[in-house]
Amino acid sequence: MEQKKDFSLINCISTAMIAYFLTIPVHEGIHAITYLIYGNEVEWYSAGAVRSYNLIDIGSLSYFHRVMVGGGSASIINVIIGIILMFIVLKASLGPTVRLFLTQLMGSHLSCGIGYFMIGGMFAAGDWGNVFSYFTDDETFVIVLRIILAVLGSIGIVFLFFLLNHLSYYFIEDATNKKEKLSVAFKLHIIMLIVGFVVGMITTALSPSDELNLGLGALYNMMWIPFFWGFMFTGVMNVLPPKKSRFQYKLPSKLNVALLIIGVALILFDIIVLGPGIHFDL
Numbered sequence: 001m002e003q004k005k006d007f008s009l010i011n012c013i014s015t016a017m018i019a020y021f022l023t024i025p026v027h028e029g030i031h032a033i034t035y036l037i038y039g040n041e042v043e044w045y046s047a048g049a050v051r052s053y054n055l056i057d058i059g060s061l062s063y064f065h066r067v068m069v070g071g072g073s074a075s076i077i078n079v080i081i082g083i084i085l086m087f088i089v090l091k092a093s094l095g096p097t098v099r100l101f102l103t104q105l106m107g108s109h110l111s112c113g114i115g116y117f118m119i120g121g122m123f124a125a126g127d128w129g130n131v132f133s134y135f136t137d138d139e140t141f142v143i144v145l146r147i148i149l150a151v152l153g154s155i156g157i158v159f160l161f162f163l164l165n166h167l168s169y170y171f172i173e174d175a176t177n178k179k180e181k182l183s184v185a186f187k188l189h190i191i192m193l194i195v196g197f198v199v200g201m202i203t204t205a206l207s208p209s210d211e212l213n214l215g216l217g218a219l220y221n222m223m224w225i226p227f228f229w230g231f232m233f234t235g236v237m238n239v240l241p242p243k244k245s246r247f248q249y250k251l252p253s254k255l256n257v258a259l260l261i262i263g264v265a266l267i268l269f270d271i272i273v274l275g276p277g278i279h280f281d282l
Contacts, residue, residue: 046277071127078113115223118153164230
């Protein structure tokens with residue numbers, strides 16, 4: 001009997017593209033919504049940055065509201081979404097395609113949110129670097145906040161290494177089969193890493209922001225590194241393999257044309273339209 005072709009790699013690419021679009025543009029969209037809520041006007045919205053006219057008196061805001069409007073809201077929402085998705089993929093009974101997609105989406109949101117915590121705390125860069133600029137009147141608060149972010153970010157990133165490794169085994173039938181583990185880990189994790197970094201760098205190059213360059217883009221896109229270690233833990237290092245197989249599904253091997261079309265369309269929209277940004281006439 002002729003063996004059917006395995007299109008699981010293409011399906012993983014398709015879901016990774018959709019997961020990316022529902023993470024990074026959403027992250028920037030949260031920034032835009034936050035600015036509008038606090039009374040600013042959005043000048044432009046792009047795939048990698050948002051610019052607004054600062055129409056509010058920052059000094060009149062409480063510390064919490066300064067953090068939110070300064071840029072902290074987006075990564076905090078990313079973490080909240082990621083935690084909700086984590087409980088879903090750990091507890092809910094899902095079909096293979098839905099589980100594949102939600103695993104990548106969960107990892108993307110947690111990588112983006114926790115990654116920004118770590119980058120902000122350690123390097124005072126990105127969204128949190130902007131937040132710190134709103135507290136020039138309280139350097140002690142900035143130091144304490146940076147320490148908290150660096151600790152939370154570092155612990156969270158390492159936790160995500162182990163979480164992604166754990167979720168790999170939902171798609172692995174034989175936990176002792178090195179070839180199978182390597183294949184699943186590559187498709188599930190490395191594809192997400194490649195999509196995230198490549199699309200992120202392309203949109204960085206196209207960004208209308210004069211404050212964003214390829215060097216900073218590379219730093220920000222290091223947030224995708226948990227997917228690399230999820231791959232390494234499962235496919236190479238054999239970290240914490242289960243005593244009994246947690247196999248529930250196989251990666252979907254039948255080509256899902258609809259997912260592929262949606263994924264390609266969203267990424268092209270992200271690059272062609274959101275890359276240079278949507279500008280608003282104010």
